Amino acid sequence: MTDQHTHPSDLSNGTELPLDEAIIGNCVDVFAELPAESVDLIFADPPYNLQLRQELRRPNNTLVDAVTDAWDQFASFADYDDFTREWLAGCRRVLKKDGSIWVIGSYHNIYRVGAIMQDLGFWFLNDVIWVKTNPMPNFRGVRMTNAHETLIWAAKSERSRYTYNNQAAKSFNEGKQLRSDWTLPLCTGSERLRAGGRKVHSTQKPEALLERVLVVSSRPGDVVLDPFFGSGTTGAVAKRLRRHWIGIEESEEYVAAARSRIAAVVPSLTLDEVVLGNDAKKSGPRLPFRRLVEYGILKSGDTLYFLRDRSRSATVTSSGLLQCGENEGSIHQIARLYTGGSPCNGWDHWYYESPEGGLAVIDDLRRMALAMPVHAPLCEMPKIAIGHTDLFRGEPI
Numbered sequence: 196m197t198d199q200h201t202h203p204s205d206l207s208n209g210t211e212l213p214l215d216e217a218i219i220g221n222c223v224d225v226f227a228e229l230p231a232e233s234v235d236l237i238f239a240d241p242p243y244n245l246q247l248r249q250e251l252r253r254p255n256n257t258l259v260d261a262v263t264d265a266w267d268q269f270a271s272f273a274d275y276d277d278f279t280r281e282w283l284a285g286c287r288r289v290l291k292k293d294g295s296i297w298v299i300g301s302y303h304n305i306y307r308v309g310a311i312m313q314d315l316g317f318w319f320l321n322d323v324i325w326v327k328t329n330p331m332p333n334f335r336g337v338r339m340t341n342a343h344e345t346l347i348w349a350a351k352s353e354r355s356r357y358t359y360n361n362q363a364a365k366s367f368n369e370g371k372q373l374r375s376d377w378t379l380p381l382c383t384g385s386e387r388l389r390a391g392g393r394k395v396h397s398t399q400k401p402e403a404l405l406e407r408v409l410v411v412s413s414r415p416g417d418v419v420l421d422p423f424f425g426s427g428t429t430g431a432v433a434k435r436l437r438r439h440w441i442g443i444e445e446s447e448e449y450v451a452a453a454r455s456r457i458a459a460v461v462p463s464l465t466l467d468e469v470v471l472g473n474d475a476k477k478s479g480p481r482l483p484f485r486r487l488v489e490y491g492i493l494k495s496g497d498t499l500y501f502l503r504d505r506s507r508s509a510t511v512t513s514s515g516l517l518q519c520g521e522n523e524g525s526i527h528q529i530a531r532l533y534t535g536g537s538p539c540n541g542w543d544h545w546y547y548e549s550p551e552g553g554l555a556v557i558d559d560l561r562r563m564a565l566a567m568p569v570h571a572p573l574c575e576m577p578k579i580a581i582g583h584t585d586l587f588r589g590e591p592i
């Protein structure tokens with residue numbers, strides 16, 4: 196089976212898993228071709244059924260780039276429910292008995308999806324609220340800004356011995372038990388796939404969201420399946436975290452974009468350190484470096500310089516790591532590339548381009564982040580960032 200021609204008909208009679216491949220097709224058909232009880236984790240981001248009846252315009256009359264795609268259109272709630280029942284039944288068939296599933300949705304669909312999941316026998320573990328730091332405003336002011344999505348995390352059954360990596364999960368909450376409200380920005384900036392200036396996919400999810408899902412509920416080497424692959428976010432993060440992935444997507448255009456995106460992903464430098472988030476400062480209050488990206492203080496694509504030396508640099512990634520050539524890792528790991536392997540504290544060794552001019556140490560940004568109210572909306576935070584105005588611009592989901 197080649198990466199270029201994976202269609203349901205290419206699948207080998209349900210005996211072999213097409214690992215690390217994007218399959219073009221309707222997930223309901225593809226599920227029937229896959230071996231039963233063969234995947235460890237499913238992440239599903241199904242159509243929302245947004246039921247948009249008319250175009251959306253901003254107060255200045257410009258058109259909002261909303262989700263009006265054909266794949267999001269259903270004739271009725273009953274049609275949507277039938278479709279939901281079919282694909283969730285397929286998920287149950289391929290999920291291992293100790294596997295678990297995440298489904299993300301908005302108020303338009305998540306309640307219907309949740310009821311059907313329970314009817315089919317899935318056992319709810321958590322629902323997580325993804326609080327968006329930069330949601331699209333309600334332009335007409337006729338109701339509240341819709342600033343979150345809901346993720347349901349469920350085991351295959353009440354008896355499933357599902358994976359929960361408690362220690363790794365804590366790395367997303369400064370070493371404390373991870374909470375079920377996750378504050379993260381929408382996928383914007385250089386992480387957002389674009390072609391000819393337009394978004395490749397209207398609902399591309401942020402990699403930071405998928406990183407949490409995979410770190411929390413899967414292990415390296417596990418098989419992670421996404422039946423609504425879109426731009427391939429799940430595959431990109433799974434590859435980086437050294438999980439196997441399988442994507443199913445009915446649009447050939449999206450699959451092409453996902454394949455080239457994933458081909459460019461470099462697996463993490465040292466997985467255990469990345470997963471366990473060993474990037475806390477030894478002295479003073481602890482803060483994961485990724486928090487600077489989540490708060491919009493640093494942005495994916497920003498350049499940091501080692502000890503003010505402009506010839507020794509690294510790039511900030513969307514998930515709060517640093518990339519240097521082929522290598523990706525924490526601020527401490529990548530700093531070691533420049534110290535000849537000697538351990539050092541990355542907070543004191545990396546410098547950023549300060550808006551005041553010149554280079555400043557990133558430990559200043561750490562202290563600035565620690566001074567912020569943890570859950571304050573970004574727009575209320577001081578604009579200390581390095582001129583990243585697009586974080587304050589609302590974008591559709």
Ligand SMILES: C[S@@+](CC[C@H](N)C(=O)[O-])C[C@H]1O[C@@H](n2cnc3c(N)ncnc32)[C@H](O)[C@@H]1O
Pocket residue numbers: 220221222223240241242243266396398399400401422423424425426427428429443444445446449
């Ligand atoms: C909400 S989007 C997923 C976006 C994705 N999580 C990402 O980050 O890019 C849903 C996707 O499901 C695809 N889709 C809709 N119905 C499908 C079906 N029956 N089988 C496979 N893909 C489908 C659509 O083409 C769309 O790309």
